[in-house]
Amino acid sequence: KAGVTQTPRYLIKTRGQQVTLSCSPISGHRSVSWYQQTPGQGLQFLFEYFSETQRNKGNFPGRFSGRQFSNSRSEMNVSTLELGDSALYLCASSLRGTVGNEQFFGPGTRLTVL
Amino acid sequence: QKEVEQDPGPLSVPEGAIVSLNCTYSNSAFQYFMWYRQYSRKGPELLMYTYSSGNKEDGRFTAQVDKSSKYISLFIRDSQPSDSATYLCAMSDDTGGFKTIFGAGTRLFVKA
Numbered sequence: 001k002a003g004v005t006q007t008p009r010y011l012i013k014t015r016g017q018q019v020t021l022s023c024s025p026i027s028g029h030r031s032v033s034w035y036q037q038t039p040g041q042g043l044q045f046l047f048e049y050f051s052e053t054q055r056n057k058g059n060f061p062g063r064f065s066g067r068q069f070s071n072s073r074s075e076m077n078v079s080t081l082e083l084g085d086s087a088l089y090l091c092a093s094s095l096r097g098t099v100g101n102e103q104f105f106g107p108g109t110r111l112t113v114l
Numbered sequence: 115q116k117e118v119e120q121d122p123g124p125l126s127v128p129e130g131a132i133v134s135l136n137c138t139y140s141n142s143a144f145q146y147f148m149w150y151r152q153y154s155r156k157g158p159e160l161l162m163y164t165y166s167s168g169n170k171e172d173g174r175f176t177a178q179v180d181k182s183s184k185y186i187s188l189f190i191r192d193s194q195p196s197d198s199a200t201y202l203c204a205m206s207d208d209t210g211g212f213k214t215i216f217g218a219g220t221r222l223f224v225k226a
Contacts, residue, residue: 042218043202056213090157103214105157
């Protein structure tokens with residue numbers, strides 16, 4: 001069974017630009033969560049989608065947004081990029097998104113903002 | 115203050131040593147406690163999962179949760195060079211939805 005895939009794996013952008021990251025969950029998984037990982041802050045929860053609805057949101061500014069499609073694939077968008085947005089963005093999928101369900105992580109998208 | 119505190123290390127031990135990794139937390143609503151292992155250039159993978167207080171053992175790994183002290187631990191026995199990775203503790207409550215809070219991660223190096 002294929003794992004979680006994320007595209008692209010690496011991105012370089014400049015300040016002020018916007019970026020869209022994509023995540024394809026494991027087949028049959030309906031919950032997708034997004035995380036930002038930086039050396040200073042560790043792994044921080046961005047948001048979680050289940051059946052195309054955002055159920056939970058972390059403490060990030062409105063420049064960070066996401067959506068989920070009917071096939072459970074998810075995209076994350078960051079507008080007006082700032083230097084501090086440079087990070088590894090990880091997506092994780094889960095069967096039902098309930099506590100106790102294991103999350104499976106993708107390899108991440110490494111975003112560098114210049 | 116962060117909800118979950120974890121010493122980032124790095125922690126360097128000789129092969130065969132017993133490794134102790136720890137996290138403290140402040141939110142008493144946390145009920146689910148997890149340990150993830152993350153190798154370089156990879157996403158985290160779930161190692162251990164515990165509900166509420168108590169111990170759980172899986173091979174060389176033992177997870178402990180002390181809710182009264184808001185303290186969780188992961189012990190690795192007979193550590194191997196292949197255990198060299200970053201270990202992240204994570205926890206969540208059961209208020210619905212799926213929001214997991216992670217520690218900063220501890221980098222572990224096991225020397226052959």
